[in-house]
Amino acid sequence: MPRPRIVIVGGGFAGHNAARTLYDTLGDTAEVVLVNTTDYFLYMPLLPEVAAGVLDPRRVSVSLSATLPGVHCVLGNVYKINVLERTVNLRTQEDQEVSLSYDRLVLAAGSVNNLLPIPGVTENAHGFRGVPEAVYLRDHITRQIELADLTDDPAERDSRCTFVVVGAGYTGTEIAAQGPLLTDALVRTRPRLHGQRIRWLLLDKAERVLPELDPRLGRTAAKVLAKRGVEVLAGTSIDEATATGVRLTTGRGVASRTLVWCVGVRPDPLVEDLGMPTTKGRIVVDEYLSVPDHPDVFACGDAAAVPDLTRPGELTAMTAQHAERQGRLCARNVAASLGDGERRAYRHHDLGFVVDLGGIEAAANPMGVPLSGLAAKVVTRTYHLIAMPGNRLRVAMDWALDAVQSRQSVQLGLVRSPEVPLDSATPELPDNKPKS
Template sequence: MARSRILVVGAGFAGVECVRRLERKLSPADVEISLVTPFSYQLYLPLLPQVAAGVLTPQSVAVSLRRSAKHRTPIIPGGAIGVDTKAKVCVIRKITDEIVNQPYDHIVLAPGSITRTFDIPGLVEHGRGMKTLAEAAYIRDHVIAQLDLADASHDEAERASRLQFVVVGGGYAGTETAACLQRLTENAVKRYPRLNPEQIKWHLIDIAPKLMPELGDKLGLAALEILRKRGIEVSLGVSVADVGPEKVTLTDGRVLPCRTLIWTAGVAASPLVGTLDAETARGRLVVRPDMTVPNADGVFALGDAAAVPDLAKGDDAVCPPTAQHALRQGRKVADNLIAQLQGRPLERYVHKDLGLVVDLGGKDAVSKPFGIELRGLPAQIVARGYHWSALRTQVAKTRVMTNWLLNAVAGDDFVRTGFQMRSPSTLRDFEHTDAYLTPEQVREHTASLRARA
């Protein structure tokens, strides 16, 4: 009897957790597991702001898949750009741009998400993202470059635009990004003889009326107070109206001289979702509580790309796109896939959120583990302890801990590597959202495979 072919798309928290569990519980004689991902690492996304600030090296948060797996699962280096659920074929664009058809018996869709943007003039052309490792490394170089150029400039207007920074998005990612980068520039400016610390201005913008509402009013206000004490201007109930190369216009009419806009205002499901010709809810694949896709044999979907019912909350709630849910969904999908192979009933996914940790750099943090509200050093210990324990390998844990200790003892460094120095490196340059096929194109690609069969 032929081995069942299991294809896992995506090497984020959900996909990697699923693969690891399948490897532990299934024999190589029974199944053939493959993983589709452009990179042979799992990105520990929550620590990206610390990479941008130089507290951690990029390698620290890029956890090697070849170290964390049992070396049984081959990695197909590329991205899934279409799925034909009737032919049971996934269309993959390799990193060489070669397009191949990959047949499967069961497929696990965990392609993650992309940066969510809106139809704001100039945003795509001039905004920077914080979703990938390359973007975090680029932003660090870019911010330091603005200090270098401002220090060398004798034009007050140019200097003002280079020393104002705007972060859009008052959620977890935006708040940490603004906090960590503000701390970097605050320490760096001491090394620039021509710059005045008061010239450097950071803005955090969000259309919502509260900062990080998931923390609750008390901790949300505590985080707001920390940011404002550090000189970050937080504007709530405000959004961006227009983005230019040297200025940002806000919806309240203010025009900020600015050459750096970092966009962290939410995420949208991977465009791969649109290639399936399946039902979606707010852009995410509709799935049953057991994470199977209706009317698609052998297809599971989870993580940021799937609208997984949140049975712990009830009603029509769906699970938020967090690492906490993705990890547990990955384990449950693996168990359900095994149950399906063995002819057993599938189980529903139920998990109550355990809380949130927010690292604001230095000794500043707010955390809410198990509903317990913490701030300051205790919150920082909880935040970093959680992230450290969640890292996959001992090598990654050692690198991160060493970086944290070195930063605490020696302080920040302000080295600019020249990464992507001559490239615009804007929002669309790192996520390749134009690579996906339409459902019709997917069927055309898989038709040749069906003809040969």
Template sequence: MTRPRIVIVGAGFAGYHAARRLTRRLHGRADIVVLNPTDYFCYLPLLPQVAGGALEPRHIAVPLAGTLPGARLVLGEATGIDADTRTVEYRDPDGRAATLGYDRLLLTVGSVNQLLPIPGVAGNAHGFRGIPEALYLRDHLIRQIEMAATCTDPRERTARCTFVVAGAGYTGTEVTAQGQLLTEDVARRHPELQGMRPRWVLIEHGDRILAHMDRRLSAAATSTLRQRGAEVRLRSSVAEATAHGVRLDDGAVLDSRTLVWCVGARPDPLVGGTGWPTDHGRLVVDACLTVPGRPGVYACGDAAAVPDLTRPGQTTAMTAQHAQRQGRCAADNIAADLGVGRRRPYRHAALGFVVDLGGPRAVADPLGVPLTGPAAAAITRGYHLAALPANRLRTAAAWLTAAGGRRPDIQLGLVPASAVPLDTAAPEVAHTAA
């Protein structure tokens, strides 16, 4: 008899940890296939530190083949699901169309940038969803400082040294903190910019940054950013973006060559292409993470509207913490389908969140205990080291090096702007589904 095939679409937090769990639970009883565009799992919470030069991409890129020895990797991007024939359609890196049959399917395709109908944003803002965007942004920040140093027009010099971040959630706040440290470090090495400090402006439409954390931690993070010279503009939104600046909804105009877009996320377009029921763009699933009416199909992570059993009537947030634990739960339930263990609904207990502000500064609320300063920084980095599936020693060594030295001041030029469009669902890269 042939072994049943489990296909996992996507190797983000949910897909990676589901594959890891299945390989350990099934012990070769099933053919586990991971379909993913890249051969690595990206540890996204440390992405702002890559953009800020504190870490290199290899620190947060976890090789799939090396850490999932019981799974088979297929490089490609899913383009459609046919539940009747139980196949996944995909396109490989050479652009060739192919299919994968499955007995059990787990959709963990994650999310893409959340776009709003604001003039100029799609063409002039920088997204922040993966390693290519982080590398491009790091080069861009260094390039703006270097160009400002040789600029003879005072207004242009000021614009190139002005950096705007839209969205003050976890990502936007950390990008601001890390980017500020990088640009100030690079600017100090250019005598032409003596006395001129890079200007960072964090835009948030709500009444505080880090709205999902304790208000005391939100205030502490705001204080840290402002002490370093960043401007935090609350109850403010981007009204228009151009190649030369950003106009806010209150009429203020910020002359700048940089707008980093961190305004949330939306499910991968593959989800909508299935034609299956959705809730705010996310696939409807039950508490056991199965897609109703689709035998053998599971979904979790950002792609799925998972019922929050701790808050009846609501769904879980789109966070890495939920995705990781949902992936493990889905793996357990798939294994139960194959006679190993028992099915269980997804239920969680909040572990708290951590936000690294660079240097000895951070805010964290492990198990609901609010912490700031060096204690929070130690908890934050300890949590990340424990959560990283690989590269722990490299990452710890890089933090020690960053604490005692300088951040990089050269452009690598590895990622062109055309390779990181803000709208990752643009026609030229959109998913299609049967």
């Protein structure tokens, strides 16, 4: 009898954990295939530290082949899934078309930037969903400080030294907290900029920082931001963006050459093309992470509308914590559908969150216990080292070096602005073929 083939679409927190658990459970009795656009698992929680110059980009890029032995990793962009014929169609990085058949399908396509219909945002803002964006942002910030040092025009200097972050959620707050540490290091070696005002603005329509987390975490983060001079504009967003500034919803204009877009995420558009029921753009699944009327299809992570059994009537949040745990449970339920074990419902109790605010500052609430300062920093970094599937020693070494050495203040020039468009959810397909 041929081995059943299980195809997993997406190599993020959900897909990576599903692939590893499936192979650990089924071994060589099944063929596990993971389809991903890159050959690495991206540990996104540490991306702000890449942008701030603390971590090398390779530290957050964990090799799939090294951490998933026994799993067949296929590089490509999935553009069509036919659930009736049980096929997944993708294009490789060299534009070769590949069709994979499957016996079981796990949809873990993840999420992309959440775009809003605000004039100029798509053209002038940059998101923060991957290594290219983080590397570009670090170069861009460095470039603005260098150009500010060259000009004698006070207005231009002020605009280049003003950095706007929209979205005071998890990612936006960390970027706004880490940013001043980077710009302070850059200005320190440039005497002409001594005394120059460096502005960091953090905007959000919500009335507080980290609105989706415990208010105590938000208060801790707000204190750190205030200490570093970050201007938090609660209840405020932007109405328009240009290459030289933004217009706030209050009507005030802010001259700036930097706009970082961190206004949440939305499920990958691939989900919309499947012809399956969705809610809020996410695939409808039951508590076992199975798609109704499609017993051979499962979904987990940001792409799945998983019912939250701890809060009846609500869906689980689109967080790495949920994605990681759903990926593991989804794998066990897929194995159960093949006769190995029994399926279980997804039920998750919040274990707390950690927010790294740069330097020795952090905010954490492990098991509901609020922590700040050095204690929170220890908990935060310990959590990340445990959660990462690889590169732990290299990450720890970068942290140690950052603690005793000044940050490198050079542009790498590897990523240009056109290569990191904000609307990166629908990459152009070869030969202009439409997605279907």
